[in-house]
Amino acid sequence: GIQVEQSPPDLILQEGANSTLRCNFSDSVNNLQWFHQNPWGQLINLFYIPSGTKQNGRLSATTVATERYSLLYISSSQTTDSGVYFCAVNFGNEKLTFGTGTRLTIIP
């Protein structure tokens, strides 16, 4: 099956800093989603981005499908950005395969 690796596993930043999270996947996909899991466990959709670049406020994402990676950028970090960020991929309508996540901690 598809393997998904995320880096770094942990990231601690000062409020206001910028960060880049990476997701590598082992095979062709036609669905890639980025999620933020808050401390209560809710997975919040950030981006559906099988290819190209999207921006939503302070967050943006880029997927280079031919090179099998995606990047999530967070600018001007706020404490509410803390949590675990997952990327997940699939090919078709079936299961999403999740990475192991990046735990982001923003210090005031």
Add this chain to the structure above:
Amino acid sequence: ETGVTQSPTHLIKTRGQQVTLRCSSQSGHNTVSWYQQALGQGPQFIFQYYREEENGRGNFPPRFSGLQFPNYSSELNVNALELDDSALYLCASSSRDRGKTQYFGPGTRLLVL
């Protein structure tokens, strides 16, 4: 448009018991997927239901079973609970007719003692 809801939010069971978790899909969605998330790990796919039929299954034993109803809501049943079944159970809904984005509910935290 209502989001994905799950019930109950928390549950405590003892080993050997059976449990039923429920999920209501987002309006307009016809596909429900279930995931298990153990502490410190990413969610793992259990199975998916589309038009009341199981459509894809992950590496979970048969004691994990499910149903989808005509209104697209779904149940996850786990028989003969084991300690390792303690996890956050997430359901996601999506629409095959409107793209592949999966939207997740808040989850049910199951503790097996």
